[in-house]
Amino acid sequence: MSLLNVQDLKTYYLVDTAEVKAVDGVSFTLDKGESIGIAGESGCGKSTLALSLMRLIDKRDGKIQGEILLDDQPLIAMPMDEFRKVRWKRISYVAQSAMGALNPVHNIGSQIIEAIRLHVNCTKQEAFERAAELLRQVKVDPSRIKSFPHELSGGMRQRVMIAMGLACDPDIMICDEITTALDVITQVQVLGLLKSLQASLNLSTIVISHELPILGQVCNRIIIMYAGKIVEMADTAEMFKEPKHPYTRFLLDSLMDIRLPRRIPEGIEGSPPNLINPPIGCRFWLRCPYAQAICQEKEPPLKEEAPKRYVACHLLESIGVSKKKEPSLVEVAPSQPLDVATDSRKLTTDAVVTVSDIYKYFRVRARRGLFGKRRYVHAVDGINFEVNKGETFGLVGETGCGKTTVGRLLLGLEKLDRGAIYFKGSDISHIKSSQMKDVRRHAQMIFQDPFSSLNPMKNIFWAIAEPLRVHGIYKDGSDTKDKIAEMLETVGLQQDFQSKLPDELSGGEKQRVGIAQALALDPEFIVCDEPVSMLDASIKAGVVSLLMKLKQQNDLTYIFVTHELGVAYAICDRVAVMYAGKIVELASTEQIIKEALHPYTQLLIAASPPLYPDDTWGSTIPSGEVPFYIEPPDGCRFHPRCVNAKDACKEEEPGLKEAAPGHFVACDII
């Protein structure tokens, strides 16, 4: 008998008068001590599934149907009063810890105590002791029990959330995107904690994430969801070794991993279907290159193909049970990788952009005390580099390292404090705004957040025409219309997008419009500020390969700002690793990934999640988090975290030195 048995679960939301079938007939079981991962693109229903298991869907918003059995006890039919006793005591839920998940006006101790006392009969003192023990369990110093959420780092807040989840010693813990908001190094630590808890408490977990590699590390079994349905369910090892459903294959193929050969995946065309009127038949057929007539007519049932291996596809025989990089797959979906490594691109030495010793400090609003000294965040603290024509120059680092600020300084969106920036030999950091406008014709930016990057009141035609209008190139004639039609085609969007409003577009489509806007003026140089970090893996791959295609066609030079080493590895020629406002290592991508010299770069590489399950992943990551400095420490900025730090590191700041030809590193003890 399994611990949790979900049968034909359906959760429909009511939006106005339409029903959104967010979860549409999902069945699975969970055994004691097992860990199930649920993966899928945004909008596939994975979070709704989790909320449904907790019965956290408000009656006015939607309804839950089907059967959820916990130890053969039906949960859905249970009266709410009774269910409340089950909730948290037997099934708990850990949400993504943005600031909002913890109440900012109560200290973390009292929030954990509240969770305990609501479900267990005990005195305040007992609950307090239990809370301290829980904090020890999640490796947070129990002396911080009186701390308020804002006094903790993101990783610690996530640990506190996990402690709350464990408060009543549940059988099942649901973890909903618990590492999404965290930096890579912190992510490894939190996942390591989760893994050790699973083992030590024999805890069953349901882990939800849009990142498949993460599930690979912490789950025994993986469920792939698409448009409200399960398309594949298998043991983790099986799933990664031999993905069967075409969607799973594409999903795995879309991932960029620094441990594999360099390549740019194609991604999956299109976006998930509308769940008000999902397509009849297989929900994936519109995007599936194998689709046959039967796929459009009949819905494929979730069949047990092999023991404990379920797939919902009509065409398993015809497309074979082959591995994902089988030639047939490449034929059907032309995922011809752009071979970056051997591309016969001659790097010319004429620099498009030269950055010379730039500084940018942001003033911190609050002083320490009324007459305290003003403090400044050292966002960019003395940076030099050159970007050559035709190059893709990567800037990588964690949140707050100053990489985005560098991008914004380059385009004059922030004012430089000190130093100079040269664009094709001329200084653009000390010129008038009218002159800057001319520069902007040649230098453009692609922004991160696709959800607020387009004016909701203006249609797509207007958006792409905007740069032309600003620069006085826009004419009401057919030339402009042709130009915009051409831009849409270049970025792979249909012509009927011209009259659409941004609300009607998906994230990936908006990002393509953003690219069209940047390209409209035929620039030579583009700063890509995390252009794909908010997109799903399959969409991400498509946008990345589009950017690379456009680069070759239009002879562009990119600065690519990203926190994902995998993406940088796939497309960049050279990479600069930033830490606390400084470049700590700068070299060709191959050198950075394969021969990293700086301890921080090595840490980043070790923390980057591997595509295939790897038990040793993260074992070399030391505990403790990368601090966010308002004012950096003396000496090497990384010394408080560095395993090799010597006394000298605490006093003298190492400069960027050439360790090998073209390989610069700021560390004195390598």
Added chain:
Amino acid sequence: MFKWWAKYRKSKVGVAGLIVFVLITLAVILAPVLATTDLEETSVVNFEPPTFSHHTHDHPYRDEIVEHGTHLLGTNAVGEDLWSRIWHAGRISLLIGVVASVIITSTGTIVGLVAGYFGGIVDEILIRFVDMMMVLPRLPMMILMAAFLGPGIPSIMFVIIVFGWTAPARSIRAQVLSVKQRTYVEKARSIGGSKRHIIWNHIFPNVSGVAVAYLILEIMRVIMLEAALSFLGLGDPQTPSWGMMLFFAQSEGAFSMEAWWWFVPPGLLIAALGASCNFIGTTINDRFVLKVKRG
């Protein structure tokens, strides 16, 4: 346009408000058609309750025949037909409401846009001035000012506008501050767009929802205020609005005569118009105004 209507239509309250508003507006526009008597014409009978047909009867004490006209809402103290008067008065009320509200909202929008977009010292000066205006006790100040300027429609409108533009200015400024943070504004800057381009194409369209909601809600507030000030006797006796009608009803003894037909209809119309504006305004606010942050 069609899309907007489809979105608006989903609110029952909003549609009901719109219907009432349109009906009242039509009625006051068609006042000359609806009026059954000439405005100057008076009936012999004062304080006559509503009568629906023309009839005559003998005077109870004197030897003469009393002629009754058709007075759908009866007559007032001097025998004027109230049905005819109420629609003409509505014209004044609605006109004051619309004109003052347009001036209030456009002033507020401009101030809000400038303060919010330019920030810094400009914002500091403008918003401190707005705050100063907002802490003044409004009604007493208005009465004082209106009394000082002398009764009449222009002075009533003047004081309403002077004290009215601050609230929309504050709201629009807050909205501008939120819109200003969005990536598309940043993007327009990176393209090289001028301040005028950004304000006109990116900021203004995205705060226009609030502005329109304010425009409608202000009509309600202005009509209410005008009624209040007129009731206090600060209006123009020559051009009666609904508020003036109530003032006359009060001063000429309609309450003691229990002549409900004199004061109930204008009161109801003020309430209905106010409620309809409120419904429309809140619907626009709920459905078309950018929320601070989704998700």
